[in-house]
Amino acid sequence: MTQANPQFHCASWNIHRGRGNDGVVDPARIASVLQHDVCHTPLDALVLQEADEDPHPHRGFLDLARVEAATGLRHLHTDAATRWGPESHGFLGIIFFAQPQWRVENITLLDLPGHCHRGAVIVDMARDGMALRLIGTHLSLSQALRVVQMRTLGQHLHRRAPRQTVLCGDLNEWRPWGGLALSRGVTGLAFAGPTPATFPIKRPFLPLDRILVTAPAKIIRTRVLDSPAIRMSSDHRPIRAEIALER
Secondary structure: OOOOOOEEEEEEEEOHHHEOOOOOEOHHHHHHHHHHHHOOOOOOEEEEEOOEOOOOOOOEOOOHHHHHHHHOOEEOOOOHHHOOOOOOOOEOOEEEEEOOOOEEEEEEEEEEOOOOOEEEEEEEEEEOOEEEEEEEEEOOOOHHHHHHHHHHHHHHHHOOOOOOEEEEEEOOOOOOOOOOOOOHHHHOOOOEOOOOOOEOOOOOOEOOEEEEEOOOOEEEEEEEOOOHHHHHHOOOOOEEEEEEOOO
């Protein structure tokens, strides 16, 4: 009997610097929503955006120990070299959490061009004979800058050994078909996946947040999560995907 491809479960969420629709910055509320509404069924990885303060020095505001206890995931940026600075929890608001069973081989921070400082975090990880590249990013509102940012990311990836890749984050692309920035002509990679709407949070009609993959990985299902607590906690809804990986 042929063994089924293993599955990778991940979620991505722009948490809006912890500021909810009531105007209150409430890290405890974010931790509670992660526990009860985002990670209520186990995840392999969680990628957050806007999860550090915006002004320099980009201080972290989440209670990381509480998030880890609530989700069963571990914070991956324990090494200072994987954070923006000593007071940050991640890189330009991008923070990774993952199941302890996943072995982190390498974490790369990539600066992306633009008048607002943007970046990408690239994590090479492995488990049980599976090798995976997980990328989290938050792209510009400008299509021209998104093209340049994704071109920069694509050029970086082409200098590395190929690996099945998962790209997730607030990609700020409203076109369901992907737009120029996410095209193979710009990135050199064929990213694919469903594009459900995630923004604005009360009545989404724009697919700004996405989880996309390159072959041989394949997305089985993508869901946009919703609950009263989620709607109160951010301006974006979280997105979650089940992905079939190749060993």
